[in-house]
Each structure stands twice: as structure tokens, then as C-alpha cells.
Amino acid sequence: MNRREAISHVAILMGGAFSAPTLLAMEHRDNTAFTKSGSVSFQLNDTQRQIVAEVAEMIIPKTDTAGAKEADVPAFIELMLKDCYRQPEQLSFLEGVQQLQTAGFLTENEARRSEILHKIENETKELMKAYNVQQSKMGDNEDRELMKTQVKGLPFWRLMKELTLLGYFTSEVGIKGSFEYVPIPGKLEEVKLKPNQKIYAY
Amino acid sequence: MNLNLVVDKTHRFDAIVVGSGMTGGMAAKELTEKGLNVLMIERGREVKHIEDYDTALKAPWEFAHRGKVPVHSAEELWANNRFGTLANEETGPFFTNDKQNPYIEKRPFDWIRAYHTGGKSMHWGRQSYRWNRQDFEANAKEGLGVDWPIRYEDLAPWYTHAEKFVGINGHKDNLEVLPDGFFLPAMPMYSPERHFTEMMKKKLNRPIIIGRTANLTKPQPWHTALGRATCQYRNKCARGCPYGAVYSSLSGAIPAATKTKRLSMLHDTIVTEVLVDEKSQKAKGVRVINQNTMEVSEYFASILFLNAGSMNTAALLLNSKSSRFQNGLGNDSDQVGRNIMDHHLGVGANATVEGFEDDIVFGQRPNALYIPRFRNWGADKQPNYLRGFGYQGGASRSDWKRGAGMDGFGANFKKEMTQPGTWNIGFGGFGEVLPNPNNRMYLDPEKKDKWGIPMIVFDAAFGENEIAMRKDIASSAAEMLEAAGFKNITTYNRPEVHLGLGIHEMGTARMGKDPKTSVLNKHNQLHACKNVFVTDGAAMASSSCVNPSLTYMALTARAADFAVTELKKKNL
Numbered sequence: 001m002n003r004r005e006a007i008s009h010v011a012i013l014m015g016g017a018f019s020a021p022t023l024l025a026m027e028h029r030d031n032t033a034f035t036k037s038g039s040v041s042f043q044l045n046d047t048q049r050q051i052v053a054e055v056a057e058m059i060i061p062k063t064d065t066a067g068a069k070e071a072d073v074p075a076f077i078e079l080m081l082k083d084c085y086r087q088p089e090q091l092s093f094l095e096g097v098q099q100l101q102t103a104g105f106l107t108e109n110e111a112r113r114s115e116i117l118h119k120i121e122n123e124t125k126e127l128m129k130a131y132n133v134q135q136s137k138m139g140d141n142e143d144r145e146l147m148k149t150q151v152k153g154l155p156f157w158r159l160m161k162e163l164t165l166l167g168y169f170t171s172e173v174g175i176k177g178s179f180e181y182v183p184i185p186g187k188l189e190e191v192k193l194k195p196n197q198k199i200y201a202y
Numbered sequence: 203m204n205l206n207l208v209v210d211k212t213h214r215f216d217a218i219v220v221g222s223g224m225t226g227g228m229a230a231k232e233l234t235e236k237g238l239n240v241l242m243i244e245r246g247r248e249v250k251h252i253e254d255y256d257t258a259l260k261a262p263w264e265f266a267h268r269g270k271v272p273v274h275s276a277e278e279l280w281a282n283n284r285f286g287t288l289a290n291e292e293t294g295p296f297f298t299n300d301k302q303n304p305y306i307e308k309r310p311f312d313w314i315r316a317y318h319t320g321g322k323s324m325h326w327g328r329q330s331y332r333w334n335r336q337d338f339e340a341n342a343k344e345g346l347g348v349d350w351p352i353r354y355e356d357l358a359p360w361y362t363h364a365e366k367f368v369g370i371n372g373h374k375d376n377l378e379v380l381p382d383g384f385f386l387p388a389m390p391m392y393s394p395e396r397h398f399t400e401m402m403k404k405k406l407n408r409p410i411i412i413g414r415t416a417n418l419t420k421p422q423p424w425h426t427a428l429g430r431a432t433c434q435y436r437n438k439c440a441r442g443c444p445y446g447a448v449y450s451s452l453s454g455a456i457p458a459a460t461k462t463k464r465l466s467m468l469h470d471t472i473v474t475e476v477l478v479d480e481k482s483q484k485a486k487g488v489r490v491i492n493q494n495t496m497e498v499s500e501y502f503a504s505i506l507f508l509n510a511g512s513m514n515t516a517a518l519l520l521n522s523k524s525s526r527f528q529n530g531l532g533n534d535s536d537q538v539g540r541n542i543m544d545h546h547l548g549v550g551a552n553a554t555v556e557g558f559e560d561d562i563v564f565g566q567r568p569n570a571l572y573i574p575r576f577r578n579w580g581a582d583k584q585p586n587y588l589r590g591f592g593y594q595g596g597a598s599r600s601d602w603k604r605g606a607g608m609d610g611f612g613a614n615f616k617k618e619m620t621q622p623g624t625w626n627i628g629f630g631g632f633g634e635v636l637p638n639p640n641n642r643m644y645l646d647p648e649k650k651d652k653w654g655i656p657m658i659v660f661d662a663a664f665g666e667n668e669i670a671m672r673k674d675i676a677s678s679a680a681e682m683l684e685a686a687g688f689k690n691i692t693t694y695n696r697p698e699v700h701l702g703l704g705i706h707e708m709g710t711a712r713m714g715k716d717p718k719t720s721v722l723n724k725h726n727q728l729h730a731c732k733n734v735f736v737t738d739g740a741a742m743a744s745s746s747c748v749n750p751s752l753t754y755m756a757l758t759a760r761a762a763d764f765a766v767t768e769l770k771k772k773n774l
Contacts (some may be wrong), residue, residue, distance in 0.1 A: 083266075083272040084270055166268060171263050185436065186565075187564065198620070
């Protein structure tokens with residue numbers, strides 16, 4: 001059992017499949033791996049911001065409920081990368097945005113944008129495999145000091161997905177539009193899910 | 203440091219209680235209710251029940267980082283942050299800034315601290331279990347550590363006393379391994395959990411029970427008299443419960459003690475030393491320093507209760523040197539600071555549950571299932587380790603977080619994320635740690651903190667027994683999930699967990715029969731200084747595998763009763 005597996009199992013228990021750095025950002029179960037890398041001042045320029053906003057909106061588009069933009073997800077993503085992530089994730093995120101910029105993402109039409117994102121999603125599978133190998137080495141390897149200096153951040157697409165979901169489903173419009181928001185349940189009981197019933201959020 | 207020493211002879215009380223947490227609160231309540239004028243001294247800031255629970259009623263979107271841990275906070279609360287979520291915006295302000303309160307790790311030790319009114323009682327997991335008979339007898343039977351000077355029967359009435367006051371919900375399960383107590387109505391199991399319970403009974407003959415927690419499911423008149431109300435099933439207990447449904451020093455003991463009008467409290471006041479009268483060789487009071495103004499003063503009392511938390515209580519004893527106690531107060535045995543114990547954490551297994559798709563839950567249960575100890579119990583004998591463990595965990599449906607690891611985006615993906623995912627089930631073990639004199643903390647001979655108090659050094663780690671037990675905790679959990687027919691079973695055994703992370707640290711001033719090998723007698727009195735009582739986790743001679751707070755509270759109430767009786771007889 002390595003650290004990476006351990007953390008991903010924690011993720012299962014949490015009811016999801018958040019990747020290690022997001023869990024680390026969320027919970028910092030093991031901050032030793034990243035302390036040496038330090039944090040850089042993170043900021044997006046206008047074009048980068050626009051790309052992030054468009055990608056977030058494609059992940060969670062406006063339908064009969066609000067989309068990512070309306071839920072202020074783009075600004076949330078930038079804030080989280082600045083405050084809750086360290087350099088490896090900040091760099092891999094910027095790298096991903098840069099690739100989209102180079103590919104002319106903003107000038108493409110909806111269908112072509114979708115193609116680009118599907119391609120990135122497929123490529124990310126390989127990147128995630130490499131990332132997991134790296135993480136497991138970091139978990140097992142005695143020589144963690146060396147690994148720290150070479151650590152590669154979680155891939156851009158994974159960061160985008162996680163932060164878009166987190167930002168949207170914890171926002172006021174996201175929660176109230178998607179779920180029945182029950183801040184004070186007042187009781188605890190099992191219920192049978194009815195067709196088209198909204199589930200509860202707290 | 204040039205300290206302004208103020209000695210005010212009017213600083214006199216019947217009793218001084220050091221610490222306002224789980225046991226300090228209980229000591230103050232018991233002593234004031236028995237007629238004593240009590241001064242309670244808290245080293246941290248004042249937190250007022252309800253009105254200072256700043257984050258308790260915040261919605262998810264009202265946290266800038268949505269309740270997650272910013273890097274800056276992780277660095278300030280570097281030790282607390284090892285636990286996971288403690289440095290986030292929901293609870294971070296209620297945990298100690300480790301950068302400003304550093305400690306030294308000769309070997310790594312995860313020290314979780316909450317310096318404020320009520321201490322960690324504001325944040326505890328609330329799981330409350332009695333020890334069983336064997337827990338008190340195992341040391342003697344196995345020749346480990348020292349024998350407990352008390353048995354289950356000595357503590358049983360005080361368990362009841364504490365359970366009634368605190369308000370513990372649970373079932374009477376009639377298990378020898380987990381004695382029943384005074385319970386409020388139990389919380390429900392969910393359908394996959396009932397299925398699991400049935401399967402375990404059928405396949406492994408192991409009882410699974412609903413957890414017993416200190417949340418009021420049905421407040422009794424003595425609870426409502428203190429302003430405590432029914433649990434609202436928000437499961438945001440660690441932010442401070444604005445309903446007082448969660449038991450803490452803040453919601454229960456301190457209001458009860460305040461009602462007597464015999465409680466005085468000091469905040470921001472660190473007790474640096476217990477003062478010993480040279481003639482009588484009894485404790486006469488304490489020296490303190492204000493953490494903000496650096497002003498030093500002294501306070502006096504007939505009896506002292508040290509409830510600073512196991513590690514700080516031991517540090518206080520070690521720092522209280524006099525001509526009689528050159529090795530630290532009550533430390534003739536050299537056992538103060540030794541035998542640090544905790545419970546295992548971060549080891550268990552998870553699985554996915556098929557079926558039950560139509561079942562959801564309204565409300566959030568601040569509780570879990572409990573799997574009582576089955577190892578080295580009854581006919582079971584483990585070849586590789588002594589003692590046993592229990593599990594806590596349960597079933598829940600996955601939510602939108604699952605989407606991060608899934609393919610897809612767009613309108614359909616969005617809709618799918620609003621629907622409940624599969625049921626998952628998982629259990630983590632809490633394992634017993636053996637007493638070992640080489641697992642210790644001591645005061646650094648040179649390094650001091652900013653108040654001029656010697657810094658604490660930790661030199662402790664899991665031993666072979668613990669490591670062997672951890673392996674079995676993971677594999678036995680997987681075995682049970684498999685026997686229940688669950689899928690995608692995975693085990694975990696977090697390698698970065700050190701002693702301390704269970705936040706059940708104990709053992710640094712153990713009870714025992716012999717003053718040569720123990721620090722406290724059967725009444726939690728220092729063997730060598732009878733008007734000083736230690737009733738926090740420091741007193742423990744072994745650790746059991748069940749959560750310890752209820753036992754600490756029972757010991758405290760018992761010791762307070764004895765102390766007042768002795769005081770009235772003028773024996774102290």
C-alpha cells in the first residue's frame with residue numbers, strides 16, 4: 001500500500017474521486033511532499049482568464065440551471081490555485097492554459113472546442129498514469145527529498161474538472177439550483193428516492 | 203527575560219483547575235457543585251458558547267476557499283494540519299497556531315492542540331464507550347506496564363454519572379466487550395449498514411452496533427436546564443454546536459459550574475509551575491504567566507486538579523521543581539512523561555455497495571457504525587500482537603465529487619452530477635497502543651518558548667505490536683467487507699501517521715499501586731503530593747481501544763468526589 005493509493009481510498013470514503021493534490025489542498029493530509037517546492041505568486045492574464053472561463057462553462061454549462069460562469073467558478077479557480085495549491089499544480093495549470101491558447105481555443109466554434117477538450121481528456125488519462133506512478137514513488141521512496149524537487153503537478157484537465165465541480169457545487173446558485181438545500185435538517189430519516197426528486201445538500 | 207512578578211496573597215481559592223477542556227470542565231463542575239470555590243485557568247483565548255462559534259451557521263459558499271485548507275494556514279497550523287481538515291476555514295481558528303507554539307520532534311509526533319475555552323472538547327469525535335473489565339486487567343495478566351489500581355466496578359457508577367450529565371445516545375447491546383450505560387435513544391443505521399450487520403452476524407458471528415455519541419437525541423430536563431437542545435443533524439459539530447446538542451465543556455460543564463456561582467475563570471493564562479510549600483511538602487498554588495501581557499502572578503488553593511491535557515499536564519509536573527521534587531513534582535518514579543499512548547488511526551478498508559439505489563437519507567448523521575473489538579477476545583488468539591481494535595465507519599452515497607475522476611463534460615455530465623452515486627462503505631480502525639517507557643516526552647534542557655517555559659520534546663513511535671496490529675486492522679476490514687459481498691474492496695494504511703494523530707494521547711502520569719513505578723494512586727492523587735490530582739489522559743495506565751473521553755470524565759468525577767470528602771476530613 002503506497003501513499004497515493006491510501007489517499008485515493010480516502011477519496012472513495014469521501015464519496016468521490018478527487019486526486020491527491022486536491023485532497024491535499026482540501027485537507028493537506030501530507031504537506032511534506034510539497035513544502036520545498038514553495039508557492040509562486042499566481043495570476044492569470046485576461047486571455048488566460050477567458051480560456052479558463054470558457055472551459056469551466058463547457059464542463060458545467062448553463063442549462064435550465066446556472067452554468068459555471070454564473071456561479072463565479074472562473075474566479076474561484078484562480079483563487080484556489082493561488083491560495084490552496086503549490087508550484088507544481090500552478091505550473092501544470094498554466095501549461096494547460098497555454099496549450100489551449102496556442103491551439104486557438106477562443107477563436108474556435110463550439111464543436112471544435114468540444115473536440116479539443118475531448119482530446120485533452122484522453123491525453124490526461126496517460127498523464128494521470130504517469131502522475132500516479134510518480135506519486136506512488138514519492139510514497140514509497142526513501143529518497144523523497146530528491147523527488148520533491150522534480151515533482152510534476154497534477155495535469156491541467158484534472159485540476160480544471162475538480163475545481164469546476166468544487167466551485168460550482170459549493171456555490172449558492174449551484175447548490176440551490178441543483179439540490180434541495182437543507183442547512184438545518186432537524187431530523188434524520190431514510191427516504192425513498194422519487195423520480196426526478198432533487199437530492200439533499202447541506 | 204525581565205518578569206514582573208506580582209504576588210497577591212488574596213488570590214486564594216478552595217481548588218484550582220488547570221485547563222478548561224474535557225476533564226478540566228468536569229472537575230470544575232463537580233468541585234463547584236460540591237461547594238468549593240474554584241478557579242479554572244485556561245491558557246488560551248476565551249471562546250463564548252454559541253456567540254463565538256463564528257463559522258457554525260455559515261453556508262458552503264460563505265467560505266472563500268469553500269472550507270478547504272489554504273497553504274498559508276497549513277503552514278501556520280503545521281501540526282494540526284497533519285490530521286487533515288483542521289486548518290481549514292471551518293475549524294482552523296479554533297486550533298492552536300503551531301508556528302507560535304512550537305514543539306520539538308526527536309521522533310515525529312502529531313500533536314493536535316486547541317488552546318481556548320473548552321479545549322478539544324469543542325471538536326471531539328463524541329464517540330463514547332465504557333471500558334470493559336478486561337481493559338483494566340490486561341496489564342496485570344500480561345505483565346505489561348503497571349497494573350491498574352482500580353477495576354471496572356470502581357468506575358462503573360461514575361460512568362453512569364458522566365453519561366447522564368453528558369447525554370450519550372446508543373443502544374443497550376448487551377456485549378461484554380462494550381458494557382452498556384445510560385443511553386438516550388440511538389441513531390438509526392442505514393439500509394446498506396443493516397445489510398452489513400446481518401451479514402456479519404450470519405457469516406462471522408460478529409456484532410455490529412450503531413455508534414454511541416455525545417449528541418443529544420432526546421434532551422433530558424437537566425440538559426435543557428443548561429440551555430442544551432436536540433441535535434439538528436447537520437453534522438457540522440466541529441465548528442461548535444450552536445444548539446448545545448454536542449456535549450463540550452462549553453455547552454455542559456462550564457455552564458453547570460457557572461450556575462453554582464462558585465466558578466472563577468482566567469483566560470490567556472499559562473500555568474508555568476505548581477508551587478510547593480517547603481514545610482508541608484504539599485502544593486500551595488500555581489505560578490502563571492499571561493500569554494499576552496507576560497505578567498506573572500500566583501494563585502493559591504487547598505487542592506489542585508491538573509487537566510491541561512496529557513502532554514501539558516506532564517510538562518507542568520516536570521517544570522515544577524523544588525528541593526523535595528528536584529526531578530519534577532511527583533516524579534520520584536521517573537515515569538512522568540513516559541508511556542505515551544494513543545490510538546491507531548488511518549488504517550482500514552473501503553468498498554462499494556451494489557443495490558439500495560432508491561434509498562437516500564434526509565439529514566446528516568453525526569455518528570458512525572461501531573465494530574467492537576473481536577481480536578484477542580474470547581476464543582480469538584492472535585499470534586503476532588496483544589490487545590485489539592475497534593472500527594468506526596459506515597455507508598454513504600457518493601456525490602458530485604466522483605465526477606473529477608470520470609470522463610465527460612457538458613449538460614449531461616452536469617445533470618448526472620446532481621444525482622446520487624453508488625453507496626460506498628468503509629471502516630477505519632482504532633487500535634490499542636501498549637505502554638512503553640521509551641515512548642516519552644520531556645523538557646528541553648535549554649530551548650524555551652516565548653514565555654520562558656522549557657519546550658516539550660517528543661521521542662515516541664509505534665512499536666512492533668502496533669505495526670503488526672495495523673496490518674491486521676487493514677486486512678480484517680477487507681475480510682469483513684468481502685464476507686458481506688461488497689465490491690471494489692481497497693485497504694489503506696497511511697504510512698505518515700505517527701503517535702498523536704488519534705488525538706487520544708495519554709499515559710504520561712500513570713496510575714498505579716506502587717509509587718516506585720507510577721505517578722498517581724487509585725484516587726488520581728500524586729503518590730508523593732496528595733493534594734494534587736491529575737485526571738486527564740495522563741492518568742491512564744493502558745489505552746484500551748475505545749475512545750477515551752468518557753473514561754477521563756468518569757475518573758475526574760470520581761477523583762473530585764474523593765478530593766472533596768478528604769478535604770472535609772482535613773486530610774488534604
